Amino acid sequence: MDTTGTLDEALDRIHLSGPERHGWLSNHAPMAVEALVRHGQARSVHPWVDRYRHKLEEMPSPTDPIAPADWREALGDPRRIADWAQHFEREVAERPWREVLAEWWPRLLPGIAGGATHPVIRVGHSVRTLLSGTQTSPRTVELAHALGYWAARHAPLPPLGHLEVAPSAASALDLVPPVVDRSGGIEQRLERLTAFPQWPAPGASTDGASESATAIADTARERLVELVTAATHRYATHGHGEPVMLVHAATAPNAVLRTLPALPRELWASSLSAAWAASAAVTAAYTPAAGTTAPLPTTRLDPAEIFARAADHGDDHTIKFTDTALDVGDDLALTAAVRSIELNVPFR
Structure with a gap:
C-alpha cells in the first residue's frame, strides 16, 4: 500500500497522456510506477517519470461516444482509444469498479494478445493497487484507461x-x-x-x-x-x-x-x-x-x-x-x- 501519495501524483501526471506513442508503442509509465511504489522505490518515481516524459504523447481527441448498444462495433478500433477511455471513466464513476471489471473482463479476454499484451498487463497492475489500497480517483481512472486501451486494441488470435x-x-x-x-x-x-x-x-x-x-x-x-x-x-x-x-x-x-x-x-x-x-x-x-x-x-x-x-x-x-x-x-x-x-x- 502506498502511504506517500506518490502513486496518485504520478498517475495524475500520466493520465494527461494517451496509452500509446507513434501510433503503436505502449505507454509503460503507469505499470512501471506502480511496481516501483509497490517495492519501496516511491522516491524514484517522479524522477523516473521526468526521464520518461519525452516518450509520452497527449491523449488523442475523442471522436464519438461509445454507445452501450454498439460497443461491439468499436471493439478493436484503435482510432477510438480516447472514446473508450472516456467510456470507462464514466463507467467507474457511476458503478463499483469490480462490477465494471466483471462485466467487461469476459468481453475483452478473447483479445488478450492485442497491443502486445500491454493492455491486460496494465489492467493487472491497476487491479492490484485497487485491491490492496485505498480507492482513489487516480486509481479508478487508471483502471478506466487500462480497460479502454484493451478495448481499443482488442485483437483475437x-x-x-x-x-x-x-x-x-x-x-x-x-x-x-x-x-x-x-x-x-x-x-x-x-x-x-x-x-x-x-x-x-x-x-x-x-x-x-x-x-x-x-x-x-x-x-x-x-x-x-x-x-x-x-x-x-x-x-x-x-x-x-x-x-x-x-x-x-x-x-x-x-x-x-x-x-x-x-x-x-x-x-x-x-x-x-x-x-x-x-x-x-x-x-x-x-x-x-x-x-x-x-x-x-x-x-x-x-x-x-x-x-x-x-x-x-x-x-x-x-x-x-x-x-x-x-x-x-x-x-x-x-x-x-x-x-x-x-x-x-x-x-x-
Whole structure:
C-alpha cells in the first residue's frame, strides 16, 4: 500500500497522456510506477517519470461516444482509444469498479494478445493497487484507461489447431512451435500462428462437468501460478532471444493472476485459457532457436536488492519483469530477474 501519495501524483501526471506513442508503442509509465511504489522505490518515481516524459504523447481527441448498444462495433478500433477511455471513466464513476471489471473482463479476454499484451498487463497492475489500497480517483481512472486501451486494441488470435498434450506448463512452453517467418512486429507474427500444445491436458483442465465450481476455480488458479512460474523460469534460459518482448510471456499471465481475486470465480477457468494463449503466443513469436545450456549462477542478492537494481537500471520492461519474478520468488525466478537486468538496455 502506498502511504506517500506518490502513486496518485504520478498517475495524475500520466493520465494527461494517451496509452500509446507513434501510433503503436505502449505507454509503460503507469505499470512501471506502480511496481516501483509497490517495492519501496516511491522516491524514484517522479524522477523516473521526468526521464520518461519525452516518450509520452497527449491523449488523442475523442471522436464519438461509445454507445452501450454498439460497443461491439468499436471493439478493436484503435482510432477510438480516447472514446473508450472516456467510456470507462464514466463507467467507474457511476458503478463499483469490480462490477465494471466483471462485466467487461469476459468481453475483452478473447483479445488478450492485442497491443502486445500491454493492455491486460496494465489492467493487472491497476487491479492490484485497487485491491490492496485505498480507492482513489487516480486509481479508478487508471483502471478506466487500462480497460479502454484493451478495448481499443482488442485483437483475437487466429484459429489455432491442437498439438500434442503437454504434462506441465514448462513442457508446454518448450513445445510451442516458433513462428517461422519472423519479419514484421508482433502483430504480424501473431497472424502466422497455427497451433499450440494442449495444456492443461484435456480432462485435467478446468471445465470438467463432474467438478464443483469451487474445484474448477481453484484448479484454474493453481495452473495459472504454474504458468507464471514456468514462463518466468524460461526467461532465464531463453530471454536472450528477444530480451524485451519475451518478458510478456510471464508478465501477461501474471496480470491475469493478479486480477483473479477481483473477478467472479466462474471467470477463472476462461482466464487461465486466455493467459495460456497469450504466453504461448509471445513465446512462439520471439523464442530463440535454443536456450542457454551453460549453468546459470544463482544470485546472492535478496529480492529487495534485486528490485533496487532493476529500479536503478530504469528500463520499464525490466522493472515489470522483476516485479513478476519477485512474485514467483524462488531462486530461478530471482536469477531470471537478474538476467533481465543484464540483457536489457538501461534507461537513463
